[in-house]
Amino acid sequence: MSEDRVTLYADAFTPNSQGQGEAFSSSTKRGAIEFVDDFDWYNVASATGYLRFTYSGPLDLVALLLYNRLNDAYPRTLDPVVNCAPIAPATLLVVRDRGLARAGFDESLSGRYTLEISDTTCP
Ligand SMILES: [Ca+2]
Numbered sequence: 001m002s003e004d005r006v007t008l009y010a011d012a013f014t015p016n017s018q019g020q021g022e023a024f025s026s027s028t029k030r031g032a033i034e035f036v037d038d039f040d041w042y043n044v045a046s047a048t049g050y051l052r053f054t055y056s057g058p059l060d061l062v063a064l065l066l067y068n069r070l071n072d073a074y075p076r077t078l079d080p081v082v083n084c085a086p087i088a089p090a091t092l093l094v095v096r097d098r099g100l101a102r103a104g105f106d107e108s109l110s111g112r113y114t115l116e117i118s119d120t121t122c123p
Pocket of ligand 1: 016018019031032033034038039040
């Protein structure tokens with residue numbers, strides 16, 4: 001009787017470190033929703049102008065503008081077509097999978113998103 005041989009490979013995986021509550025007031029951030037229940041958040045209290053949100057892949061991501069708390073009952077949700085909104089008077093920005101039900105780390109490019117704050121008005 002011969003032994004079976006199995007070879008296992010493990011790709012190193014380092015979670016994206018953006019979205020742990022850091023201040024975000026201009027330019028661009030690239031983050032990722034990697035895990036089920038993962039959400040990223042940014043302090044946008046000192047930001048002005050317009051927020052744009054883009055992503056690709058199977059995850060259904062959503063960007064929420066909140067006034068004061070992570071459990072804000074009335075967040076402004078970025079329109080999925082325009083994906084742009086004036087950022088004031090929000091103080092917190094949250095990005096998550098719409099249903100908090102999927103993870104993106106095992107699907108190529110899924111869960112990766114880009115946020116941009118600029119003075120360019122929304123269409
Ligand atoms: Ca994340």
